[in-house]
Amino acid sequence: GQQLNQSPQSMFIQEGEDVSMNCTSSSIFNTWLWYKQDPGEGPVLLIALYKAGELTSNGRLTAQFGITRKDSFLNISASIPSDVGIYFCAGQNQGGSEKLVFGKGTKLTVNP
Amino acid sequence: GAGVSQTPSNKVTEKGKYVELRCDPISGHTALYWYRQSLGQGPEFLIYFQGTGAADDSGLPNDRFFAVRPEGSVSTLKIQRTERGDSAVYLCASSYLHMNTEAFFGQGTRLTVV
Numbered sequence A: 001g002q003q004l005n006q007s008p009q010s011m012f013i014q015e016g017e018d019v020s021m022n023c024t025s026s027s028i029f030n031t032w033l034w035y036k037q038d039p040g041e042g043p044v045l046l047i048a049l050y051k052a053g054e055l056t057s058n059g060r061l062t063a064q065f066g067i068t069r070k071d072s073f074l075n076i077s078a079s080i081p082s083d084v085g086i087y088f089c090a091g092q093n094q095g096g097s098e099k100l101v102f103g104k105g106t107k108l109t110v111n112p
Numbered sequence B: 001g002a003g004v005s006q007t008p009s010n011k012v013t014e015k016g017k018y019v020e021l022r023c024d025p026i027s028g029h030t031a032l033y034w035y036r037q038s039l040g041q042g043p044e045f046l047i048y049f050q051g052t053g054a055a056d057d058s059g060l061p062n063d064r065f066f067a068v069r070p071e072g073s074v075s076t077l078k079i080q081r082t083e084r085g086d087s088a089v090y091l092c093a094s095s096y097l098h099m100n101t102e103a104f105f106g107q108g109t110r111l112t113v114v
Helices: none
Strands: A004-007 A010-014 A019-025 A031-037 A044-049 A055-058 A061-065 A071-076 A085-092 A100-102 A106-111 B005-007 B010-013 B019-024 B031-037 B044-050 B053-056 B065-068 B075-079 B088-095 B109-113
Touching (some): A004 A085, A019 A085, A031 A061, A031 A071, A044 A055, A044 A061, A071 A085, B005 B088, B010 B019, B019 B109, B031 B075, B044 B075, B075 B088
Parallel strands (some): A010 A106, B010 B109
Antiparallel strands (some): A004 A019, A019 A071, A031 A044, A061 A071, A085 A100, A085 A106, B005 B019, B019 B075, B031 B044, B031 B088, B044 B053, B088 B109
8 A cells, every 4th residue: 555654753853953854655645744743632734735846834834745746845943842743744645535644753852 | 612522532442342432523524534543653544424424434454343423423433353453542533624624633542452
């Protein structure tokens, strides 16, 4: 089945640093999504990308939909302690399917 | 309620037992989704409802898993003859129309099969 390769698996950074994580796929997706999950909670949607090449920002977060439709990245600028959590990429195909395929996540730790 | 509510929050059951997990979606949301998240993994799609009908159940791992949504609101995920490998967090999400726009996840039910 389809799989997403998300990297890095974990990151340890200092407060104020910028962060970059990415996701690649062996197959094409028509929508890329980025979620954040805190312990004991469900994932929360951060950014949705619907068009190849699209670059979208949400506050300190910026994400891009790769031109090949097989990859996406998420950048976080000027990290703060509340950015701690697990970040997931997810891809969705067209054809009426609502199914999302998730990556394994990037665990972010921010040292104050 | 304001968000997606899942009950129970934790469930411990013995191998071979039957369990039911409940999801109360956000009021008015017609679409409802079940995902399963194993430790250290991303969520894995199980089933999607549009109204009362299962529009896509391709993610259910085998016939021990079944889900219903009889009135188009609350959904129940049912697992028969539970196995230790079924241990995971079961997540429910709901939306007005589409998963990729405004779907909201509940906190999940942590199922442990001993």
